[in-house]
Every structure is written in C-alpha cells, then in structure tokens.
Amino acid sequence: MKKTARPATPGARPARAGGPAGRVRIIGGQYRRTPIAVILAPGLRPTPDRVRETVFNWLEHLLGGLMGGRALDLFAGSGALGLEMASRGAARVVLVESNARAAEALRGLQRRLAASAVEVLHADWQSVVGRWAPASFDVIFLDPPFGSDVLAHALDAVRPLLAPGGLIYVESPAPPDAARLAQQGLELARTGQAGVVYFHLLRARSC
Numbered sequence: 001m002k003k004t005a006r007p008a009t010p011g012a013r014p015a016r017a018g019g020p021a022g023r024v025r026i027i028g029g030q031y032r033r034t035p036i037a038v039i040l041a042p043g044l045r046p047t048p049d050r051v052r053e054t055v056f057n058w059l060e061h062l063l064g065g066l067m068g069g070r071a072l073d074l075f076a077g078s079g080a081l082g083l084e085m086a087s088r089g090a091a092r093v094v095l096v097e098s099n100a101r102a103a104e105a106l107r108g109l110q111r112r113l114a115a116s117a118v119e120v121l122h123a124d125w126q127s128v129v130g131r132w133a134p135a136s137f138d139v140i141f142l143d144p145p146f147g148s149d150v151l152a153h154a155l156d157a158v159r160p161l162l163a164p165g166g167l168i169y170v171e172s173p174a175p176p177d178a179a180r181l182a183q184q185g186l187e188l189a190r191t192g193q194a195g196v197v198y199f200h201l202l203r204a205r206s207c
Contacts, residue, residue: 022046024080027053029087031113038078039101046078047143047171051194055169056084058190058201059139062167066090066139072132072161073141074125074154079106081141081169086117090139093117098124125154135163143171155184155202168202176200 022038024046038046047055060066067089073082076095086093095118097103103122110118121128125144140158144150151172162168167189170176175198176188182205191200 024049024052024078026080026084026087028056028084029089031083031087031115034083034087034113036078036080036083036109037105039099039105046080047199048194051192051197051199052080052084054192055081055199055201056088059167059169060088062189062201062203063138063165069138070136070163071139071141072096072137072158074129074158075142075144076106076120077102077143079109079120081143082118083109083113083115085139085141086115090117092119094119094121094137096121096123096125096128098122126157129154129157129161132161134160135166136161138163138166140166140168142168152180155186159184159186162204164204166203169199170202171197171199174198176202 024036024038026032026034027049066085069090070092071082071085071090072094074096076082076097079095082093082095095106097106100122103120106120110120140162142151142154144154158168173196176191181187181202185205186202187205189201189203191198
C-alpha cells in the first residue's frame with residue numbers, strides 16, 4: 001500500500017481525504033470489464049488501464065501466456081495488477097496489502113468474483129516475504145511508495161522467489177539503473193514511460 005504521495009500518472013486519480021474514489025477496470029480474461037473501486041487512502045493511485053494493457057501484452061508475449069502461472073503482488077493497493085493476472089488464467093495469485101480497509105476491499109472483490117486462485121494477505125510485505133520457498137512465483141509485481149528506498153530492499157527480498165524464466169514488474173519515478181540491477185542479478189526485459197512514471201519488466205540475468 002502506498003503511504004507517500006506519488007507523481008500524477010495519466011489515467012489515475014489521486015486519492016485524497018474527502019475526494020471522490022477512483023475506479024479502474026480489469027482489461028482482459030474471464031473478469032474483463034469488472035470495475036475496481038479505489039478506496040480513499042493516502043498515496044493510493046492504481047496503475048492506469050492503458051499501462052496495464054501494455055504490461056500484460058508484454059507478459060503474455062515473454063512468458064508465452066499466463067494460464068497456470070503463479071503471481072505475487074507485494075504492494076497490492078487496489079489489486080488491479082494481481083486481479084488482472086488472475087483474470088487471465090493464473091493458477092495462484094497472492095495479494096499482500098498492509099492497509100486494513102484496502103485488504104478488506106480486496107477480499108470483498110475476491111468473494112464477488114469467486115476468484116478461487118486469489119489469496120489476500122493483510123500484512124506488511126517484510127513480515128511475509130520470507131514465508132515462500134525459492135522459485136515460488138512466475139510473475140512478481142512491485143509498486144511500492146515512491147521517493148523511498150523500499151524498492152531496492154523489496155527487489156533484493158523477492159529475487160530468490162522468482163522462478164526460472166520469470167519476470168518482475170516495477171514502477172518507479174526514475175529510469176532503471178542497469179548497474180544496480182546487475183548487482184541484483186537482474187536485467188531489463190521491457191521498459192516504458194507514462195508521464196513521470198517509469199514502468200518495466202525485469203528478469204534474471206543470462207549467464
């Protein structure tokens with residue numbers, strides 16, 4: 001869950017106390033066109049529909065499809081990324097969310113969709129990231145608070161959880177640092193930009 005404000009992203013509405021809730025939708029798969037209400041919480045601004053459409057086109061191409069895949073969304077927020085993965089046939093999707101209201105909203109949507117592949121954990125990412133065995137996930141989504149050092153720590157923590165051939169999705173306020181990624185055993189697979197936000201897919205470096 002984002003706990004600091006982030007730069008405005010085209011297509012996303014900022015969440016401010018007293019303001020209207022935002023709304024995004026699931027783009028593809030069995031839950032296509034399902035609206036996802038965005039609760040009013042500081043800093044919660046979900047990945048816009050058009051960015052998710054691009055990212056999931058990349059994932060489908062690079063992984064040869066998402067059917068039967070396993071995904072972890074470590075900063076779930078609205079759940080748009082993980083639920084999109086479930087909609088496209090993933091066998092397991094874990095949504096981790098530290099905000100109690102957001103986690104309850106995710107559970108409500110999971111029940112409404114009867115999305116049996118989706119598991120919602122109300123927890124801080126650091127308290128749960130060590131519970132999974134190495135190579136547990138084919139796709140890992142990381143969209144932590146902007147302007148903090150959380151991303152570097154989270155990347156280090158989830159790197160062992162990535163299955164061979166798997167991909168990590170990252171949003172950040174700056175272009176990816178190739179040297180830093182190399183130190184973490186990662187390399188850039190795809191990258192894009194929406195306004196001031198950079199989004200990219202990472203994979204394990206080839207030997």
